[in-house]
Amino acid sequence: MSSERLPSRSEHFSDWYNQLVLRAELADYSPVRGSMVIRPYGWALWENIQDGLDKRFKATGHVNAAFPLLIPLSFFEKEKDHIEGFSPELAIVTIAGGQELEEPLVVRPTSETIIGHMYAKWIKSYRDLPILINVWNSVVRWELRTKLFLRTTEFYWQEGHTAHATESEAEEETLQMLDIYEEFSVNEAAVPVIKGKKTEREKFAGAKDSYSIESMMGDLRALQSGTSHNLGQNFAKAFDIQYLDVGNTLQHCWTTSWGLSTRFLGGIIMVHGDDHGLILPPRLAPTQVVIVPIFRDAEQKSATFEAAEQIKLRLSNSRTLIDRREDLTPGYKFNDWEMRGVPLRIEIGPKDIAAGQAVLARRDLPGREGKQEIALDKLEDTVEDLLINIQESMYEKAVRFRDENTHYVETYDEFKEVLADQGGFIRSHWAGTSEDEAQIKEETKASIRCLPIDRPEGKGRCFFTGKETDQVALFAKAY
């Protein structure tokens, strides 16, 4: 990384983001337009996200599997809305093994079709249900305007696909997975979310109902960070996914799908980062604690490296790393680890060793406020407490920021004024139509991110139609 400063987060959010991703070595541009390379540091973060989610999926009875990357084009044409939604984004293999293919193959943009085909083959009776499968893979959707992690032609994700005997079981599953995404986001990523239903306009191509979790980024825009779809019987009918029920009658299954992608990584960056770089929530950070020995000569080097080793041994409960680089100044190293968002830094120099202490610096509180001297024999407990404390205070800060920037409006004029003057989320009563929604998006660029499930607002009047309703909509400009 270079020692230049990042662009200001408050003034040049987009440049700040792009440069942070490159300089923290999270990802890089690839020679294929719109696709990215995820570098080891970014991938280690994704592996921690994978671990956290995978445990939760398995604890709720899901198993992993793998389905083919290349899917016959005709499969997509079986579900009318699905092909309509995806057709402009498909990457298509037409030549293989030196010959033109009889039927073109689509590079998977999502796997409902191929999995539907296999489920039709595997499911015979109610005894085979539910099927609860998740897949970790990458998908390709041709995008014109791309941005690292947030919108790339290839991205990494998990896609869950389940089949059930009843409508209510499928709806339960859809909401269970939405809850898991919320709980994961809050407790592991320290990213607050609003859970809600997508409108008809914004739902997944082929779904009966779509749900999402939505978070507020540092520039006040919304990011859809995870989605869960109740597919009704749409795919079951398109792919003949049928089972014999207890009474020996043939029935169509009810299916769901749900996904969370490397986009989520972009969310973590944009919620928590600052002008010095990334700030990672301790629970997901590949390195939770970095120890920087501070030395001027060979003797000091050997003493501080030795002390650093001992500290690392004490901190065996945390993911700890020693910065052993020799040809860089301490200041450069501090900047480097700040750029990479390591939650806690421990500095240890000859004077600290003499005093039996070390200096701790919190990444989330840069400057004096986050620094303290700690006796070496108290280090273990202090570090453990601090990591928990950092995780919590990052979450609280993000909640505060979101709440301060969420507004309730009573008229469309007020809506436009708030959006122009302050931006952020507008969360208000809503009884409009799809056409009203389209008009608002056209006029203000804000769309309905979701219809929140939790509505402490109770009944009220729709700001657009004036109708009384207990439905609330969350509007925002979105990524």
Next chain:
Amino acid sequence: MSSERLPSRSEHFSDWYNQLVLRAELADYSPVRGSMVIRPYGWALWENIQDGLDKRFKATGHVNAAFPLLIPLSFFEKEKDHIEGFSPELAIVTIAGGQELEEPLVVRPTSETIIGHMYAKWIKSYRDLPILINVWNSVVRWELRTKLFLRTTEFYWQEGHTAHATESEAEEETLQMLDIYEEFSVNEAAVPVIKGKKTEREKFAGAKDSYSIESMMGDLRALQSGTSHNLGQNFAKAFDIQYLDVGNTLQHCWTTSWGLSTRFLGGIIMVHGDDHGLILPPRLAPTQVVIVPIFRDAEQKSATFEAAEQIKLRLSNSRTLIDRREDLTPGYKFNDWEMRGVPLRIEIGPKDIAAGQAVLARRDLPGREGKQEIALDKLEDTVEDLLINIQESMYEKAVRFRDENTHYVETYDEFKEVLADQGGFIRSHWAGTSEDEAQIKEETKASIRCLPIDRPEGKGRCFFTGKETDQVALFAKAY
């Protein structure tokens, strides 16, 4: 699974294999010719393989990352041997986002080219070296004759790609990874291997030297189960991967690549399976112990389920599962778990409960020999010991089988006779040329699997040329 018997392993090995894979629900055919679906049970086995390898990679300083699936065709043309080797197997995207692409994109068959391109960008000086990156992904190679796990158009693997400052470091890395594959195969999969160098004819397209581990399958054919390539400076020169050395002179890097794929799963099946189905080595088995309650009525059901629960609690160190299915006979269940290769079965019925015991059945010793009654209070230790014992005796059996079917020959006539009468491995002194090797393959269908690194044979006379040599070759018919 159906209750029919498998085809005989000794008489119809290939049918036995195909049906076992389907009936143990490891994998299934997909609607795209030559590509497979890996079902949850097969994928759980692959996840255990991934865990075992990933730990070993990380312990030796490697990190994971992700590189794009789609690679510009021109990248392949930069390394002459590489494009020559891969060109007949490529799947090519020509249309994306509704438009014909200016430059076709290849669905990755392996990632040397795209990773080489990125390394050229990332590596500036000797301080950036070595780079030790591994990737878990899938690759596509168009194959005409396919077989589940062993040869599919899409397969899953890990591909390691490293860059070094010196030739000797690259060679060390190449051999280190070969050793890791050997150690993993022996200790985790109970599959003995022969490590060796590939001949010029058989090496990887673009490599300086290729190495492999080779195992003997149940039908006496060889399976290449992992490969490690010293790429010399071939890719560094093709992609300008250069660094400034300590003396500030620009040098080309030395690179390596190494991979182990879902093919390895086919190897486990073909080494260990029997007429009843799969036999899994305990260390990799998704389920190590299955408990089957045996009951006739509701009262017995409740008592045996309760006892099974208690046994499962005791066996918290093992991956244990209770078979709670109600509408199947014990015999059916036994067959089912045998088909799936679970190493140890515990049967618990009302009489066992009364006697304070359970019946243990080893999968690797079907019938009476592998059955024993064990007092419940000794269960924990016994199961732990048995799992270790099964792992070891599976390995010993496989070594014995391989050694009994490995022959030394002194003349080409003897070579042909042994191959025709007995088959198996022929391991003999060898000083032939590539043309000699081609002739032997043409005439006998046996090829040189590798030139073994460990050669207790010492010096001897080449069976084909009569020349004295200390080089030994391992010949076999291969998958």
